[in-house]
Amino acid sequence: MDQKGFGMTMTQEPILTARGLVKRYGRVTALDNADFDLYPGEILAVIGDNGAGKSSLIKAISGAAVPDEGEIRLEGKPVAFKSPMEAREAGIETVYQNLALSPALSIADNMFLGREIRKPGFLGDWLRMLDRPAMEKRARDKLTELGLMTIQNISQAVETLSGGQRQGVAVARAAAFGSRVVIMDEPTAALGVKESRRVLELILDVKKRGLPIVLISHNMPHVFEVADRIHIHRLGRRLCVIDPKQYTMSDAVAFMTGAKVPPEAALAA
Amino acid sequence: MAQAQEFEKVLSSSDTSVAAFDEHKSAVKRIQHFLHSTPAAVPLIVLVLAIIVFGITIGGRFFSSYTLTLILQQIAIIGILGAAQTLVILTAGIDLSIGVIMVISAVIMGNCAVSYGMPSVLAVAIGLAAGAACGLLNGVLVAYMKLPPFIVTLGTWNIVMATNFIYSANETIRDTDVDTQAPLLHLFALSFKVGTAVLTLGVIATVVLVLILWYVLNHTAWGRHVYAVGDDQEAAKLSGIQTKKVLMTVYTLAGLIAAFAAWVSIGRNGSISPSAAVTDYNLQAITATVIGGISLFGGRGSILGTLFGAMIVGVVSMGLNMLGADPQWKVLLTGVLIIGAVAVDQWIRKVSA
Numbered sequence: 001m002d003q004k005g006f007g008m009t010m011t012q013e014p015i016l017t018a019r020g021l022v023k024r025y026g027r028v029t030a031l032d033n034a035d036f037d038l039y040p041g042e043i044l045a046v047i048g049d050n051g052a053g054k055s056s057l058i059k060a061i062s063g064a065a066v067p068d069e070g071e072i073r074l075e076g077k078p079v080a081f082k083s084p085m086e087a088r089e090a091g092i093e094t095v096y097q098n099l100a101l102s103p104a105l106s107i108a109d110n111m112f113l114g115r116e117i118r119k120p121g122f123l124g125d126w127l128r129m130l131d132r133p134a135m136e137k138r139a140r141d142k143l144t145e146l147g148l149m150t151i152q153n154i155s156q157a158v159e160t161l162s163g164g165q166r167q168g169v170a171v172a173r174a175a176a177f178g179s180r181v182v183i184m185d186e187p188t189a190a191l192g193v194k195e196s197r198r199v200l201e202l203i204l205d206v207k208k209r210g211l212p213i214v215l216i217s218h219n220m221p222h223v224f225e226v227a228d229r230i231h232i233h234r235l236g237r238r239l240c241v242i243d244p245k246q247y248t249m250s251d252a253v254a255f256m257t258g259a260k261v262p263p264e265a266a267l268a269a
Numbered sequence: 270m271a272q273a274q275e276f277e278k279v280l281s282s283s284d285t286s287v288a289a290f291d292e293h294k295s296a297v298k299r300i301q302h303f304l305h306s307t308p309a310a311v312p313l314i315v316l317v318l319a320i321i322v323f324g325i326t327i328g329g330r331f332f333s334s335y336t337l338t339l340i341l342q343q344i345a346i347i348g349i350l351g352a353a354q355t356l357v358i359l360t361a362g363i364d365l366s367i368g369v370i371m372v373i374s375a376v377i378m379g380n381c382a383v384s385y386g387m388p389s390v391l392a393v394a395i396g397l398a399a400g401a402a403c404g405l406l407n408g409v410l411v412a413y414m415k416l417p418p419f420i421v422t423l424g425t426w427n428i429v430m431a432t433n434f435i436y437s438a439n440e441t442i443r444d445t446d447v448d449t450q451a452p453l454l455h456l457f458a459l460s461f462k463v464g465t466a467v468l469t470l471g472v473i474a475t476v477v478l479v480l481i482l483w484y485v486l487n488h489t490a491w492g493r494h495v496y497a498v499g500d501d502q503e504a505a506k507l508s509g510i511q512t513k514k515v516l517m518t519v520y521t522l523a524g525l526i527a528a529f530a531a532w533v534s535i536g537r538n539g540s541i542s543p544s545a546a547v548t549d550y551n552l553q554a555i556t557a558t559v560i561g562g563i564s565l566f567g568g569r570g571s572i573l574g575t576l577f578g579a580m581i582v583g584v585v586s587m588g589l590n591m592l593g594a595d596p597q598w599k600v601l602l603t604g605v606l607i608i609g610a611v612a613v614d615q616w617i618r619k620v621s622a
């Protein structure tokens with residue numbers, strides 16, 4: 001496969017791009033002129049050291065943090081999300097590193113937080129009554145379909161779940177609602193071997209549905225297994241993008257940690 | 270499918286049953302789970318126990334429907350203020366100003382109707398709007414200026430209290446004046462006798478208000494958002510909830526409910542006295558809320574618990590009163606109940622986690 005091509009992806013227009021993103025937290029510069037490109041239907045892995053700015057990057061493109069500078073385009077059109085809600089409405093669904101679940105609320109309530117289903121007719125229109133049975137059924141179907149976990153009761157509080165089960169709920173929520181882009185910030189960090197495998201299969205399923213996925217992970221075998229391209233983040237910016245078929249895991253780690261300088265061809269434009 | 274790594278190959282022969290929605294639990298687990306998912310259960314049990322204990326020690330006199338309904342009349346106002354306080358505490362905030370918001374709203378209603386001779390309906394509407402406006406001020410300061418609720422409402426408490434005294438010149442509006450010129454203000458004093466039970470419209474309004482709020486908190490999206498914001502504001506925001514809007518509506522609604530309590534209080538007291546602003550309504554409302562099992566850390570508890578909490582305080586003070594005990598015993602017992610309620614709250618959460 002040729003260097004620039006990375007298969008077919010490069011011949012298409014990117015669905016999501018960012019140019020020159022800057023995000024400062026006081027004196028810390030979390031994003032320092034970061035660029036980002038995501039192509040339709042691909043799995044893009046984002047790797048980098050702790051504190052490299054990966055989470056800051058996805059927060060900026062998912063509306064959770066407003067960048068100080070830079071431009072984001074979705075399908076070519078500039079967007080400026082002021083809240084995660086706006087990004088969600090544009091079809092970008094995110095699993096945040098800290099999961100963003102409400103511990104005291106039930107699994108079903110969490111999955112539908114901010115996009116609740118109301119009962120049809122008078123009850124829903126006038127009394128604003130939630131359609132609990134419908135939400136619970138869909139939540140249950142989703143979780144069963146994903147086969148992520150053994151759950152006792154769909155109406156149990158999220159705080160009574162294990163860390164891995166919580167992660168499963170967050171992943172299921174994103175996979176169920178994403179319509180344009182799904183972003184996952186370390187979705188397998190707390191998962192067991194079996195559950196991690198399920199999440200990887202789920203990521204491939206989402207890809208099969210035609211959705212592009214951004215996967216942030218420190219697990220190199222997982223990254224090399226599923227990614228079409230690997231975005232290496234270093235010191236707040238994109239260092240390079242590599243094709244996992246042309247480089248080894250140790251190359252990637254060397255680039256990421258600064259032990260080796262990536263070749264011209266892989267360097268970000 | 271992706272190529273599994275070597276050590277993952279064994280997964281193909283692993284247990285493939287997934288998402289089994291297992292409903293079987295041991296009895297103890299069931300109780301723990303029940304208490305966790307039914308936060309109003311503990312105050313209800315305490316309430317029933319308190320009624321039984323005083324019923325046994327005092328005898329039939331206490332059990333009479335007259336006494337029990339009298340308790341309800343006494344706790345109506347604290348019940349309503351407690352409901353307002355519950356909304357705020359569910360968002361992990363606190364509202365120190367609702368007591369004085371109630372008093373100034375009552376004074377405004379009274380002045381509009383009696384001193385300025387406005388139609389009573391208009392006077393009530395202006396009073397309700399004034400309460401909501403005070404709440405809105407709290408809400409804007411908390412949600413948009415990001416100031417701590419304790420400080421904001423400590424400030425508005427003082428501001429509203431002083432405004433109340435300056436505006437009213439500390440003049441009481443007499444019962445008879447309200448009766449002749451604006452009987453609508455005494456609406457909630459209307460009472461019905463069912464046997465020896467005496468129910469006022471104020472008592473009924475309290476219960477209905479709490480039931481409505483219970484419905485809103487548990488069966489509408491806004492209610493779920495109130496819990497989510499109090500639970501973990503950052504997570505709520507990342508989940509797409511407009512946390513500022515939720516906070517602002519909560520404080521505004523609390524102010525409006527406090528003004529409604531004002532209307533009910535005019536019915537109960539007859540006259541309208543600005544000096545009521547020095548009464549510790551706030552603390553009584555917070556007490557009812559805490560005894561009712563609402564967590565001060567936000568996001569947990571049922572508003573029904575607040576009503577039970579107010580009733581517990583009412584039952585204890587009536588019971589001790591009938592026993593002829595020193596009133597300080599009531600204060601002491603309230604303190605014990607508060608600490609007990611918080612301890613139970615922590616315990617339930619620990620066993621369920």
Ligand SMILES: Nc1ncnc2c1ncn2[C@@H]1O[C@H](COP(=O)(O)OP(=O)(O)OP(=O)(O)O)[C@@H](O)[C@H]1O
Nearest residue numbers: 025028029030048049050051052053054055056057
């Ligand atoms: N809310 C914040 N306030 C202050 N500093 C922050 C904040 N968020 C991130 N930072 C800083 O920005 C830098 C990048 O953080 P970020 O979370 O994006 O890293 P990361 O690549 O996701 O790391 P990890 O692999 O540990 O998840 C860090 O130095 C961090 O301290």
Ligand SMILES: [Mg+2]
Nearest residue numbers: 054055056097
């Ligand atoms: Mg991170």
